[in-house]
Amino acid sequence: MKSPFNLYPERNALESTRCEFCAVRVVAVCATLAPEELRRLGEISQGRTVEAGQLIFGEGEPSDALYNVTAGAVKLYKLLPDGRRQITGFLGAGDFLGLALAETNVYSAEAVVTSTLCRFPRSRLEALFARMPRLQGRLFAVTSDALADALELMLLLGRKSAREKICSFLLTLSGRAIGRGAPDNPVPLPMSRVDIADFLGLTTETVSRTFTQLKTAGVITLLDGNRVLIADPTVLADIAEGGG
Amino acid sequence: MKSPFNLYPERNALESTRCEFCAVRVVAVCATLAPEELRRLGEISQGRTVEAGQLIFGEGEPSDALYNVTAGAVKLYKLLPDGRRQITGFLGAGDFLGLALAETNVYSAEAVVTSTLCRFPRSRLEALFARMPRLQGRLFAVTSDALADALELMLLLGRKSAREKICSFLLTLSGRAIGRGAPDNPVPLPMSRVDIADFLGLTTETVSRTFTQLKTAGVITLLDGNRVLIADPTVLADIAEGGG
DNA sequence: CGAGCGATTGAACGCTCTCAAAGTGAGTGG
C-alpha cells in the first residue's frame, strides 16, 4: 500500500537490522553513538512491520520491548473505562517508542499507517546501558524532550481554544517534518479527524468545523492526500499563541 | 511561618547539605545511592529557602541548577502571552525539580508555601554523571515517572469533566501523600483555588462549585487548614474514572 | 453501481466560562 507518509519506501527495516545503514540513524536515538556501539545495538535489534490500525502494544501490558519508528506514523493513547480516549502523541520516522520506561506500558501504541519499526528487547537494551553510558544518556535526553513536549501539550489541552489547538497542532507537525528532513509545507496529515480530535481534546465535528473556518479565513488550504498548505506560518503562530 | 504543609519543620536544609542526613533522602533521587556517592552529592549541593509566592526560576531562562524539594510545596507552570496559565505539576517534599532537562527552562517554578530546596548546580551535577552512572540512571527513572504523570494529566485535561478532574486531583494528592509517608486522609491542599483551576484546566468558580457539589453529595468534607476529608476513596475513584 | 466509512455541515443543547456580588477569614492598625 503506497502512502505519502511512508518517507523511506525504498528502504525496509526488515531487510537489515544493521544500525550503521539505518535510514533514520541521523535523527534517531542512535544519532550520537560510535560505530562500535551501533554494531552492538544492531545485534539486539530486529525489524518489524505493522499494518495501519494494528496494535503495537497495549496499556497495562508488561513492557518487553522498545522501538524506533523507521517509517510511517504511530499514535500513542490512553483510554478511560467508558471508551473516551486521549492520544498523547504521534510518532514519525526517527522517533523513539516506549518511553516513560516502566514495568508496564502506560499507554497503547497503534500504527496510524503501515509502518516499520526497529525493535529492541527491553532487557537486552538495559543490559547495554552499563557498557554504553552514552546510550542511556541519549535515551535520557530523548525522554526529557518527550517530557517537554508533554508539558507543552498540557498547556494546549488545558488553556487553548479549538482554533488555537488546531493551529498549534499544524505548526508542531510542520516543525517535526523539518527536523526529519521532510517537506514542512504542505504538511501531511496521516491521521484521521477522530485521531486529531482525541489528540487535541475536541470532537471530530469541532476539528472539521475549525479546519473549514481556517480555510475560509485563508489561513490554510486543504490539498489532496490529506495535506494542509499553510499560507503563512507566522499567522498560524499568532493564532496558536492567542494573538489571532 | 507555621504551616501544616511543612512536613519537616524540625529540620532545615540550610543547616546542613550533607545528603546522608537529609530528611527526604529515602524518597528523593538519592534514594538508591551508595554512602560514598551521597557524600559527593553533598559536596555540590546547597540549601535554599524560598518564601511563599517567590519565583524559583522562570520559563525561558538558562537552566543553571536542579533542585530537590526538601520541605513545602512548589508549583510548575507555563504561560501564554495573554496571561493564561497552565500549572503542569505540584511538587512536595522529596520531589525533584528541574526535569525536562534542557538548556533553558521549559516552565517556571514558584513556591506555593514557604519551602526549602536542595540546590545542585547543573554543570557540576552533569559532571558527576560520568563517575556515578547510578545517579544518571536514577534521574532517568525519575524523568520517566514525570513523563508518565504528564501523560496521565493529558488524559485528565483532554477528556475528563470538571467533576472527574477534581476527584482525580484529590486522589492523586492523597496517593502522593502516602508515598511521602504523610497522612493521606484528610488531604492537605496548600494551593489556592486559582492554582487548582490552572492545574485542571478550569476556572476558580468551577473548582469552587464542584467542591461544594461533592461536599453536598457527601463524598468529601472541607476541614479547616485547607484540608479535605475523603469519605470513601473508592467512591472518589469511581467518579474520577467516569463511573460516578 | 451500491455499500460503507470518514468528513462535513446543520441545529439545538449543555457544561463550563464570564461577569457580578456577597461571604469569609487572616492580618493590621487604632
Add this chain to the structure above:
DNA sequence: CCACTCACTTTGAGAGCGTTCAATCGCTCG
C-alpha cells in the same frame, strides 16, 4: 479588643464555545 482592609472563596445569573445528535456529502472499494 475591635473595626477595617484586602485577598480569597463562594454563590448567582446569563452567555458562549464546544458538544451532541442527526443528516448529507464524498471517496474508496468490492
